[in-house]
Amino acid sequence: MQELKTKIENPMLPKTFQIHKVIKETYDTYTIELSGQDCKSNFIFKPGQFNMIYVFGIGEVPISISSSSENTSHIAHTTRSIGAVTNAINALRAGDTVGIRGPFGSNWPLEKAIGKDVIIVAGGIGLAPLRPAIYHLLSNREKYRKVTILYGTRTPLDILYTNELEKWKSMDVYITVDRTDDKWRGNIGVVTTLIPQAAFDPKNTLAMICGPEIMMRFTIQALQSKGISDTDIYISMERNMKCAIGFCGHCQFGPAFICKDGPVFCFEQIKGLFSKREI
Amino acid sequence: MESLQKVIEEHSFFKTLDEKYIEVLTGCATNETFKEGEFIFREGENADKFYLIREGQVALEIASPSQRPISIQTISNGDVLGFSWLFPPYRWCFDALAKSKVRAISMDGKCLRKKCEEDHALGYELQKRFGEIMAQRLQATRIQLMDLYKMPARG
Numbered sequence: 001m002q003e004l005k006t007k008i009e010n011p012m013l014p015k016t017f018q019i020h021k022v023i024k025e026t027y028d029t030y031t032i033e034l035s036g037q038d039c040k041s042n043f044i045f046k047p048g049q050f051n052m053i054y055v056f057g058i059g060e061v062p063i064s065i066s067s068s069s070e071n072t073s074h075i076a077h078t079t080r081s082i083g084a085v086t087n088a089i090n091a092l093r094a095g096d097t098v099g100i101r102g103p104f105g106s107n108w109p110l111e112k113a114i115g116k117d118v119i120i121v122a123g124g125i126g127l128a129p130l131r132p133a134i135y136h137l138l139s140n141r142e143k144y145r146k147v148t149i150l151y152g153t154r155t156p157l158d159i160l161y162t163n164e165l166e167k168w169k170s171m172d173v174y175i176t177v178d179r180t181d182d183k184w185r186g187n188i189g190v191v192t193t194l195i196p197q198a199a200f201d202p203k204n205t206l207a208m209i210c211g212p213e214i215m216m217r218f219t220i221q222a223l224q225s226k227g228i229s230d231t232d233i234y235i236s237m238e239r240n241m242k243c244a245i246g247f248c249g250h251c252q253f254g255p256a257f258i259c260k261d262g263p264v265f266c267f268e269q270i271k272g273l274f275s276k277r278e279i
Numbered sequence: 280m281e282s283l284q285k286v287i288e289e290h291s292f293f294k295t296l297d298e299k300y301i302e303v304l305t306g307c308a309t310n311e312t313f314k315e316g317e318f319i320f321r322e323g324e325n326a327d328k329f330y331l332i333r334e335g336q337v338a339l340e341i342a343s344p345s346q347r348p349i350s351i352q353t354i355s356n357g358d359v360l361g362f363s364w365l366f367p368p369y370r371w372c373f374d375a376l377a378k379s380k381v382r383a384i385s386m387d388g389k390c391l392r393k394k395c396e397e398d399h400a401l402g403y404e405l406q407k408r409f410g411e412i413m414a415q416r417l418q419a420t421r422i423q424l425m426d427l428y429k430m431p432a433r434g
Contacts, residue, residue, distance in 0.1 A: 124428035154428040178423050180350060185378065188338065188353045190422045196291070196357055212427040218418070 011245045014054045014099025019092055020074070025160050028081045029125065030090045031066060035074040037097065042072035046107035047132030048236060048264040052244050053077060054099030055088040062241040062259070063089075064129035065103060070139060075100075078128035078160065104244040106264045108133040108208050109234055110140075116232075117146045117200040121219045123191055123211020124153055127160050129236050129263070130210050138170065147171040148198040152191025152215070156184045172198065191215060192222040202227030208264075210236040217274070220267060233267040254279055283308050286384060290331045292359050292408060300401050307390040312382050319360070319375040319383075326363030326371045328385045332356050335381035340374045348374065352416070359412055364388030 021033040036043060047069050054060040061083075067076035079089045092098065110133060118137060122130050137147050148171065153159050155177050165173055174194045176187035187194065191211070207223050209216050216235050223233060239251035239258040246260030254273040256262065273279055284305040287293055293301065311330070313319055319330065319337060330337075334356050340348040351373065354360045360383070363371050369388070395402030 152428075154426065158428065176353075178426065178428070182347050182350065184350070186353075187336070187355070188350050190419045192422070193352075193419050197355055214422065214425065215427050218422055 011101060011104070012243070014052070014060075014101050016097050017075075017100045019094055019096050019098070022093060025078060026158055028090075029078060029158075029160060030081075031076050031078040032089065032092060033067070033074050033076045034098065034100070036100075043075050043103075044072055045069055045075070045103035045132075047110060047136050048107040048129060049103040049105050050129070050241075050244075050263060051075070051077065051100050051102030051104070052241075053079075053085075053089060054101070055085055055092070056097075056099065058088040059085040060099070060101075060242075061085040061089070062104075062244060064236070064263075066128040066131045068135035068139075069132050070135070078125070078131075080125045101244060104259055106262055108136075108236075108264055109206065109266070110136050113137075113206040113208075114143045115204075116144065117205040118144050118148070119198060119200055119205055119207045119223070119228075120147070120149045121191060121195075121207065121209045121211070121223075122149070122151045123215040123219075124158065125160070126209075126211035126215075126236070127151055130208060131161065133208060134168065134171075138168065141170050145204070146200060148200060149173045150191055150194040150198060151175045152178070152194070152211070154178050156180055156186075174198065190218070192218050195219075195222045195226065200226075205232060207233045208235075209233065213238070230268040230271055231266060234264055235267055235270075236263045237265060237270075238263065283310065283384065286333065287331070290333075290384075291357050292331060292412075296404060300404060303394055303398075303401060304386065304391070307387040307394070309385050309387070310382075311385045312380065313377040315377055315379050317377045319377060319381070320371045321374045322371055324371050326361065326369045327388045329359060329361035329364050329388060330383040330385050332358050332360055333382040333384065335383075336378040337381055338376045338378050340376055342374060348376075352420075353378065359409075362409060362413060364392070365406075365409060 016037040017034040018037050019032050019034045023031040025031055045065055050062050050064045052060050053063050063077045063079055065075050066078040079086050081087045081090045120130055174197055176189050176194055205228055207228055209219050237258050241259040242248045242250040244259045246257040251258040287304055288301050337354045337360055338350045339352045340350050342348045
């Protein structure tokens, strides 16, 4: 299903990138903006693809690119602290360097979505891999019909890109939180409860979903019950990616490799595997 | 101004319901509005109504001693508010607070229960619709309880 694969000279060799900005998104999530140290070549990628970020002396993790694909002078990664490497990434400061391998994997089907309603469903940190797609939709707004973003997080303090969400006005943005205090004025409940509020033509809609797998399972069910076809539902999968080029087999998902054939899959393509708990 | 019957007919909860039942339901319906901050009902009160929300947002809350009320869920336009009118002892289990101006159609639960007893086909239609909404909300609550976004991952 992959629309594009970016050619990389030596996919196992990290290139040195320097951080020039660190943005604190929430109490445990940071965005780093970085550019290649040699600055000889632009970084070209497609929305939905990921990089392997190598923190020297600590380790390497796959992280989706969260910046606009139209800006090739720098890239951004939004990372939540959940382990040794991500803790180390979030401790980095402007001027520090990391190794980058990538971009890897498949991308969101933005060409296929032209002329359709688009519904984006994000859960938690799952908004980060969707942000490049959102930027693309924003800068090519006239090519798409109604665009709706449904975003669920744990609490109001976990909401990412708070300044940007307000600027995405040419789209309908609905946010919900699982739990909150009485200061929150928005929706409370899981992200699937927002689907009835979204207006879309199910026969002419493309859905892009990213979040915890359980959340994606229930979101798919809810979208199917609204009449969206499996061929128009795309999800970004996550597994334990190591080599990122389909050699090591760590991220094997049935006959596919998440790193190479994914992370973005059409649901129609993997629905037989999606419900298999052994995989 | 739209007639009550038309509003009920067009509400997603009553979509595809037979016209004769829409007329019956209209006989038990009243237009209501609630100001921001107003309680639509409170825990423990008699549950003798349910509401079709037409506009605005309602928070379901539960009060707890020595702390602020805990909001559990919000109900928005197009949703249905209230199941407790259907089952004894017909008392609300939560507070329903209008988070913004709310326009709703309230349905008289006592009147509807009587009509459902008289016409079991109507009763079955209503039970099916409420059953579906209750199943969806139970499923949503279970997912909410899982605290999915906090789940540990590697990296």
